[in-house]
Amino acid sequence: MPWDLTLTDLPDLAWGAALLGTGGGGDPYLGKALAADSLAAAGGPVQFLDPEELPEDALVVTAAMMGAPTVVVEKLPNGKEAALALRALERHLGRPVTATMPAECGGMNSMVPLISAAQLGLPVVDADGMGRAFPELSMTTFGASGLPGSPMAIADEQGSVAVVDAGPDNRRLESLARALAVSMGASAWMALYPMSGADVRRTAVPRTVSTALELGRAVREARESHRDPFAALRETLPRTVYRHGTVVFSGKVVDVDRRTTDGFARGRAAIAADGTGSAEGACELVFQNENLLARIDGRTVAVVPDLVTVLHAESGQPVTTEALSFGQRVRVFVISAPDRLCTPEALAAFGPRAFGLDEDYRPATLVP
Amino acid sequence: MPWDLTLTDLPDLAWGAALLGTGGGGDPYLGKALAADSLAAAGGPVQFLDPEELPEDALVVTAAMMGAPTVVVEKLPNGKEAALALRALERHLGRPVTATMPAECGGMNSMVPLISAAQLGLPVVDADGMGRAFPELSMTTFGASGLPGSPMAIADEQGSVAVVDAGPDNRRLESLARALAVSMGASAWMALYPMSGADVRRTAVPRTVSTALELGRAVREARESHRDPFAALRETLPRTVYRHGTVVFSGKVVDVDRRTTDGFARGRAAIAADGTGSAEGACELVFQNENLLARIDGRTVAVVPDLVTVLHAESGQPVTTEALSFGQRVRVFVISAPDRLCTPEALAAFGPRAFGLDEDYRPATLVP
Missing domain, CATH: 3.40.1610.10 (CV3147-like domain)
Structure with a gap:
């Protein structure tokens, strides 16, 4: 309707x-x-x-x-x-x-x-x-x-x-x-x-617009009623084409290496664990305008086309790759890619190797 | 017709x-x-x-x-x-x-x-x-x-x-x-x-196409009958919108300084007199893709929108600014600009100052 x-x-x-x-x-x-x-x-x-x-x-x-x-x-x-x-x-x-x-x-x-x-x-x-x-x-x-x-x-x-x-x-x-x-x-x-x-x-x-609206609403309502916004996201995603999503890392941005080449903002960010999440060690993000890959202690936990988003720990606002900067306390949230992003033709167009990453796409393990 | x-x-x-x-x-x-x-x-x-x-x-x-x-x-x-x-x-x-x-x-x-x-x-x-x-x-x-x-x-x-x-x-x-x-x-x-x-x-x-054709034909026919092709050009131009044209310098290309900046071939060429023409001394050309200006012994003899063309002394072929090179024996031929290139609006669009040259347009003195 x-x-x-x-x-x-x-x-x-x-x-x-x-x-x-x-x-x-x-x-x-x-x-x-x-x-x-x-x-x-x-x-x-x-x-x-x-x-x-x-x-x-x-x-x-x-x-x-x-x-x-x-x-x-x-x-x-x-x-x-x-x-x-x-x-x-x-x-x-x-x-x-x-x-x-x-x-x-x-x-x-x-x-x-x-x-x-x-x-x-x-x-x-x-x-x-x-x-x-x-x-x-x-x-x-x-x-x-x-x-x-x-x-x-x-x-x-x-x-x-x-x-x-x-x-x-x-x-x-x-x-x-x-x-x-x-x-x-x-x-x-x-x-x-x-x-x-x-x-x-x-x-x-x-239905990606109604999904975005629903996710935004769920997080706002959770905040307003002092519930965990990440739990609200986890509960909402299974009703959408995205199915799963979870926080994979919490920490502080300790390094950002960003350069603009060929009209793209390419780079890496390093996030050190701050003890608030379950993970220890360090998280590395690789981006080209968008986040392409998240590694924790050297192991890939999510790669394009799976969705990797960085959120401000306090405000809960998504942080764009341009806005990433030293000292930010953040959470790395991973969402599983919808089926239509994972066909052979889709992966050829925008899977990891289309961005020059030397790995194959393996769906992130996100079941709660 | x-x-x-x-x-x-x-x-x-x-x-x-x-x-x-x-x-x-x-x-x-x-x-x-x-x-x-x-x-x-x-x-x-x-x-x-x-x-x-x-x-x-x-x-x-x-x-x-x-x-x-x-x-x-x-x-x-x-x-x-x-x-x-x-x-x-x-x-x-x-x-x-x-x-x-x-x-x-x-x-x-x-x-x-x-x-x-x-x-x-x-x-x-x-x-x-x-x-x-x-x-x-x-x-x-x-x-x-x-x-x-x-x-x-x-x-x-x-x-x-x-x-x-x-x-x-x-x-x-x-x-x-x-x-x-x-x-x-x-x-x-x-x-x-x-x-x-x-x-x-x-x-x-x-009538610039028929003029180009007529000029080419006049030069070819002059060559074929062993007459002076430059005299043929001088005689043909008064029947066209261009009115006048003449050789202003003859000599040998002794220096070309050409660089490609902002997608244009900009530069200068120096031509030393070889005694075959009436002029002595040196001729300098300034170009941006096209020839913009000709100076003889420091004095401007022709400036855009007047037409400055370099011709091979032997073959009589026009030499493009890209093809100018050391050692070529050339003649510098100047043609007066048609009236429509010399209105105030036209000179504002493509007079000397539109190319960053620090001079005003003064029509070349070419009356035979």
Whole structure:
């Protein structure tokens, strides 16, 4: 059944989306603020559709922001970029868009479709193409299932807009989009992966927006009633496509090695046990925009596409890989990847070796 | 009256276009070869229209290649890129293109519209937007007259194509196109500056293709009958929009300082007098892709937008700024800029100061 997302849902959604964003997916504060502006201006809720409710021949277009989150905070968007990109793609395709959909989960990218949907009076599909965040727009369940990201529209805050078609080659599309995003000032807004309702059902990770909302709500309610928020997450996840999740390490960030190469924030973080968790020793995280891998005392406990998120021990806020810094007291929370991220095609596109990690994917052992 | 350009005209056109290309505008050999292929495949001539013959509401789209000529020779085009870009722009505009037109003069860029015109059965307008070559696509008489280069289509040899709209901002369009061209592998093919027949008449430099052809023919015929080819040029130019031209220096290249910065080939060349010309002393050339300035013994004798071309003393072939090298015996030929390059708006867009040269434009003194 269609359901409405209102202004008051945004904080819970932002929290859950940042958790599923695994350290990436954009700045939650800015994403929430932009979505709040659009919902307030629209004067009403945004309608969400379950993938099962889409007509076979619906035209669904995903939405995402590309670029350095640090830049977005300094070069403020005008709020109309996502809608400009969507309309440009619609015009190129020559038929009206039925609904928009997030391309990935994340503090910013779960919000982008809300912004354009509120402005244009469109519904949003409760699903996405990653079930988490990934650093490249070719790394989607859509692409792993053979769908092209092309044609794609990309727009900036000055009103420049481009429609790019790389045919079936999603990696080339990624490189053309990234060149434009850099030239647009390191942040740009996209409409891409145009697909049918049947394609959404066949390829998307379903119900990730309602899941993010539910996880955010569960944690908030646990905090408000002085219950353990991590227990609330553990209890909620089995009712979702994610099934399992648990804290694998608690400690203090003692080292962060981060460098920006080829437009990505790559690096490692070391966390030393502080005695509050069950684990002893040291935890190492490897990231490329998103967290890719968690090792405890040299043993891999979780690797991409499983979700590794770092949470502030006190505030419980997800910490993006850009915000990781020395001295933070954190918990490392691991969530099992939905089935659609674990097919052979999916693992070829965004399994450990796609990131240059020398290991095979083995599902994290998380049964409580 | 419409006139036909045939296969046998290509060598003369290539020579004249390279002369007007002032050291840039792309590789004459490759341009000629691609145009010859297309004309041969079409099995007939390409029709040229005088700007005065265009209907007021004709839709004219200019064509150009962007990128490093050195790369084009290594990453060979498939020959269909220019037509792909033209068709993408036509589709975006939603109406058929009446004719194509060169964006600039040059060994490659005078040929690009021939390629797509032969393939698509379109006529070419005998005019262009520079009357020479310039390093940026915002540096056109079209742009100086207030016409937008947007929307623009850009395509590569893999079949990727993008339509870019930067509104009225031609410098932003240039930077987005250059980012795409670099990402496409440092060479890409464009359709841009869509305009009406009335716009062509109001803003283009007229009859530059027929002029290039006429200059090439005059020089060839002079050589064949053992007359002075430079005298032939001097006699032909007054019948064109260029009016005057003459050899200002003869000598040997004794130094070339060339570096590639920001995607441009910038530098200087020094030529020492060899006693064959009237001038003594030394000639210095300053270039950015194209030759911008010629000084003799420290005194500026020609500066952009006047045309400065270097010709091989023996072969009489125009030498591109990339091909300048120590020991070449050359002549420096200067041609006065057509009126449309010398308006205040034009000089603001591509006069000496637009290239960071600390002088004002003063027309070269060339009356024979």
